[in-house]
Amino acid sequence: MILNRLKKNLKKTKLVLIKEGTESFRLYDQDIPEYPYVIDVYGEEHVIIWPRMNSKMDEGKEDHFMETLDALVELLNIPRSHIHIKGRFKQKGLKQYEKIKKQKQTIIIKELGLNYLINLTDYLDTGLFMDHRPFRKKLTKSQGTGLKLLNLFCYTSSISVAAASAGYITTNVDLSNTYLEWSKENFRLNELSISNHQFIKNSAVTYLQQEITSDNKFDLIFLDPPTFSNSKSMDKEFEVEQDHVQVITNCMLLLKSNGVLYFSNNKKSFKLASDLKEKYQIKDISYQSIPKDFRDKKIHQFYEIRKIL
Numbered sequence: 001m002i003l004n005r006l007k008k009n010l011k012k013t014k015l016v017l018i019k020e021g022t023e024s025f026r027l028y029d030q031d032i033p034e035y036p037y038v039i040d041v042y043g044e045e046h047v048i049i050w051p052r053m054n055s056k057m058d059e060g061k062e063d064h065f066m067e068t069l070d071a072l073v074e075l076l077n078i079p080r081s082h083i084h085i086k087g088r089f090k091q092k093g094l095k096q097y098e099k100i101k102k103q104k105q106t107i108i109i110k111e112l113g114l115n116y117l118i119n120l121t122d123y124l125d126t127g128l129f130m131d132h133r134p135f136r137k138k139l140t141k142s143q144g145t146g147l148k149l150l151n152l153f154c155y156t157s158s159i160s161v162a163a164a165s166a167g168y169i170t171t172n173v174d175l176s177n178t179y180l181e182w183s184k185e186n187f188r189l190n191e192l193s194i195s196n197h198q199f200i201k202n203s204a205v206t207y208l209q210q211e212i213t214s215d216n217k218f219d220l221i222f223l224d225p226p227t228f229s230n231s232k233s234m235d236k237e238f239e240v241e242q243d244h245v246q247v248i249t250n251c252m253l254l255l256k257s258n259g260v261l262y263f264s265n266n267k268k269s270f271k272l273a274s275d276l277k278e279k280y281q282i283k284d285i286s287y288q289s290i291p292k293d294f295r296d297k298k299i300h301q302f303y304e305i306r307k308i309l
């Protein structure tokens with residue numbers, strides 16, 4: 001049953017994406033309720049499977065899970081060891097499939113003709129949030145020469161790589177040295193000189209507070225915070241719903257008069273504060289910003305925010 005669905009999805013998705021130079025995509029997104037997984041393909045060789053089961057649904061799903069692994073091996077002609085399982089199973093019988101030790105298995109994959117370093121084994125996320133592929137596509141096709149992009153909570157800076165390939169000069173802010181180093185590697189992999197771009201280790205919230213009075217203004221800001229964040233190096237914890245008004249207000253002060261802020265987040269229940277809607281010109285671009293290979297059209301909320309001139 002699952003094999004046929006995977007075949008159908010592969011046929012529908014792969015050819016379209018290969019033509020645009022993309023080799024990572026969502027093959028399966030909980031299409032069949034009895035097979036509650038998300039399956040992502042990374043290049044010709046690797047697959048990540050995310051079980052999305054709760055304890056009730058878990059029961060009796062062991063056979064389905066093994067059937068899915070077999071189907072992936074057959075369909076993609078890859079060894080079982082190239083199917084990487086993320087997340088946690090609630091059912092005992094399935095726990096044997098969970099990752100036992102760290103393995104630092106990395107590959108380079110192409111998206112829209114650009115190279116990205118992917119870590120298949122050591123973190124919950126791989127280094128590339130595929131749900132923002134359409135936004136990266138928009139950036140690669142834009143004319144960015146002479147324009148400045150600020151990427152807050154930049155993670156591995158895939159958005160900045162796409163922008164830099166179109167000529168943007170980027171400033172990338174993240175709390176984590178690991179992700180800033182990974183960002184630089186992504187730039188190098190695309191022969192984009194890192195000396196033209198900035199990589200700043202700071203809390204995005206503190207960076208904004210420090211910079212709002214500066215004359216350094218941006219044409220574009222990409223703000224993609226986690227739902228929640230807490231770290232010793234932060235004055236206080238960050239929660240997207242509670243803190244988005246302050247952060248967006250500060251971003252708007254850092255924009256040029258015709259600049260655009262792109263604000264995204266993954267909190268399912270997130271509601272944009274209504275006073276922001278009165279102060280700025282805000283367009284909800286969530287639906288159009290989600291890739292065709294994602295069935296979950298609520299994977300993120302995405303807003304385009306401009307000053308009212």
Ligand SMILES: C[S@@+](CC[C@H](N)C(=O)[O-])C[C@H]1O[C@@H](n2cnc3c(N)ncnc32)[C@H](O)[C@@H]1O
Pocket residue numbers: 152153154155156173174175176179202203204205224225226227229230234238264265266
């Ligand atoms: C891009 S966000 C998460 C994006 C995605 N919307 C999600 O919810 O999974 C993850 C990044 O934010 C960084 N981060 C977390 N709190 C931060 C903070 N206060 N300032 C700057 N970066 C932060 C993390 O180090 C990580 O690289």
